[in-house]
Amino acid sequence: MTFADLGLGEHVLKALRDVGYETPSAIQAATIPTLLAGRDVVGLAQTGTGKTAAFALPILDRLDVTQKTPQALVLAPTRELALQVCEAFEKYASHVKGVHVLPVYGGQGYGVQLSALRRGVHVIVGTPGRIMDHLDKGTLDLSELKYLVLDEADEMLKMGFAEDVETILADTPATKQVALFSATMPAAIRRMSKQYLHDPEEITVKAKTTTSATISQRYLIVQWQQKIDALTRILEVENFEGMIVFARTKSATEEVAEKLRARGYSAAAINGDIAQVQRERTVNQLKSGKLDILVATDVAARGLDVERISHVVNFDIPTDPESYVHRIGRTGRAGRSGDAISFVTPRERGLITSIERATRQPLTQMQLPSVDEVNVTRLARFDDRITEALGDTARIERFRDIIAHYVEHNDVPEVDVAAALAVVAQGESPLLLEPDAEPERRPHEERGPRSSTSDRGARGDGDRGERRPRSGNGRFATYRIAVGKRHRVEPRQIVGALANEGGFSRGDFGSIQIRPDFSLVELPANLPQESLDRLADTRISGRLIEIRPDTGAPQRRSFDDRPPQGDRASRKPRHGTSRD
Structure with missing residues (x-):
């Protein structure tokens, strides 16, 4: 099937040939003939399936350029989509003489919009809020409107435009043709289509995949x-x-x-x-x-x-x-x-x-990307800059004499001069990454976790009130974090936060003691500084943990310090960190 088979006029077909469109998409093939026949349409299709052309082409095909009041109104949820639809109309109208399309959206001055409306506009593409403003001010006349399109209707409802959209629909001529396009069909959209559309044809296009194979x-x-x-x-x-x-x-x-x-x-x-x-x-x-x-x-x-x-x-x-x-x-x-x-x-x-x-x-x-991969790319880019500079023969010739003079009077090899100039051009930033800049990959990152560390903590030792010390002399060191009982933290929260932000696995934790104003956590004794740096901004229960090595020996909590069993059972677990 081609666009010519859909019943479009030659002036529209010529514009489509100019932009290279040959075969209509599924939504276009199903919608264009229906709209050309004058029926209302409810189109269910994902974004990127060609909905804009599906309603813009039939509208342009039937416009009366002698009528100066708006004939078509397209409502869009965002300014960006309104501008995109407006650009599409202008592109498809390149061979339709005298067509004027106006974007109307918030954030743009009223003066530009009012001047265009006074001169005469055939198609308006706008957001519901600004359209309502013009209707309230009496600066927009929709009494002779013939076509109304609701583009991405579900998004307009999500963004709180339901009342505005229904007001606009009710204030336009009952004889208008309506096309409603939506990615989903929630109850509110279904009710709106029944109330404001007349015997619409429902067209559903389901792509084989919801993301492009390209x-x-x-x-x-x-x-x-x-x-x-x-x-x-x-x-x-x-x-x-x-x-x-x-x-x-x-x-x-x-x-x-x-x-x-x-x-x-x-x-x-x-x-x-x-x-x-x-x-x-x-x-x-x-x-x-x-x-x-x-x-x-x-x-x-x-x-x-x-x-x-x-x-x-x-x-x-x-x-x-x-x-x-x-x-x-x-x-x-x-x-x-x-x-x-x-x-x-x-x-x-x-x-x-x-x-x-x-x-x-x-x-x-x-x-x-590894250090070697980054450095290969940097060297290739550096080579390209040299090659590009060598192409400027006039400037190269002028600098050649300067370099020759320097080499002659300073007894320095030309390659060293070139290297020195590269240092000057590069500045303080090193051209290549150093090998020690390679971030450490922990085993659980390479394999991928079987389940969330936070969840494992919750299912494992979290309900016992504290973790028991692991065996192995010198394996762990004690760290202090600035959250404790009065912040209502639990071991599972500490495990989850440190594991997620610091890259620790379950075996990296020793005992966890929760004191009134702070907690003591046993972590690997050889913990590198970079691991502590990664934890600098970590929060638990909304507080920075301010992790640092504990200066005293870890003090085990006695049996009397533990909360009563009833309290532990009644306390609701608080999962995750404030960043979540």
């Missing part, structure tokens, strides 16, 4: 504190063009972007606190190549379609497969290849199984 999906087991260093190494060895790094919180996006900039990368953050003007500027910089890395939250990145995105990195892996699918869908679009890399802490290992089960595609475990 995306390579990998994951790296990494401790929380090592994520920035791991990301830096990956950036060194991966051949990427543009990248989106997903973080879980707004503050994390700013922190990660700042640390990447400090390491010399062109990175910026977008989140809900960023002003719209700055967001648009940042996205345009990413598109143009002035920016290489975008650090974003889920909501801020929704609707982004940037052709340069070759890699997506889940700095914080999402807890639900649907978010994972949406995230990695930012790369590998329209048949292009892409790479998705997820950082997984040892306790998050189970999320990989959930994602694989939901997407029906395996994720490949990768290892942190």
Whole structure:
């Protein structure tokens, strides 16, 4: 089947040929003829299946350019998606003379929107909140609206736009044609479709897999504190063009972007606190190549379609497969290849199984790039810079005489002069990583934990009140942490926090004594400083543990110090750390 078989006019078909579209997707093949016939549609399809063309092409095919009041309204949940849909309309309307499309969203000045509305607009693509503002102000006339599209309706409801959407639907002509697209069909969407759509045809498109086969999906087991260093190494060895790094919180996006900039990368953050003007500027910089890395939250990145995105990195892996699918869908679009890399802490290992089960595609475990791999990449990049400089023959010729003069008057080999110039160009940063920079890989990281260490502690010794000392003279040393009975900590919490953040296995723990204001924990006697550094920011029950070697001999808790059996039985366990 071709687009010509769907009943579209020549002016639309010509635009499709210009952009290289030949064969309609499943949602397009099923939806376009139905909309052209005038029926309402409920389309159930995942993002990235071609929904925009499915409703934009029929609308453009039937527009009356002589009518100056809006004929079509598309509601989208986010500014980014609204802009993306608007760009698609303009692209498909390249051979339809006189068509005016206007994006309407919060954060943009009213002046631009009001001027365009006064001149006359055929298609409006906007977010519910700003559309409601214009309706309340009387600056938007929808009395002659013919087509209304709800794009990603489930997301609009999740974001709290349900009342606005229903108000807009009720205030538009009853004779309009409505198309509702959603990835899921919750009860609220079902009720809305029954109330506001007239005898809609329900079209469901289920992809064979929920993630594109063109995306390579990998994951790296990494401790929380090592994520920035791991990301830096990956950036060194991966051949990427543009990248989106997903973080879980707004503050994390700013922190990660700042640390990447400090390491010399062109990175910026977008989140809900960023002003719209700055967001648009940042996205345009990413598109143009002035920016290489975008650090974003889920909501801020929704609707982004940037052709340069070759890699997506889940700095914080999402807890639900649907978010994972949406995230990695930012790369590998329209048949292009892409790479998705997820950082997984040892306790998050189970999320990989959930994602694989939901997407029906395996994720490949990768290892942190080694020092040798990083150095090979750095040397290759250094060689490329030399080769590029040698191509500037005019400047090379001018410097050749200067170098020859230096060699003649200082009796220094030319290769030494070249090496000295490389030192000057490199500055204080070493060109190559030193071998001792290789992070220690513990056995449980290489094999992958069979189960969460925290859970093992809970099932094992945690309920006994304290751990018994292990055998072996000199094997353990005692460390003091700044949480105790009055902070309501339990041995299982201490085991879970130290194991997850410090990379310890079950056999690395000796006795645990919980005192009123602090606790004593036996850990391996030869504990390296880097292990203590990894624990510097660890919290239990919301408090920094401030781990340090205990200066006195460990004092065993007597039987009388232990809480009564009834108290232990009634106390509710508190799992994890505040970071969770």
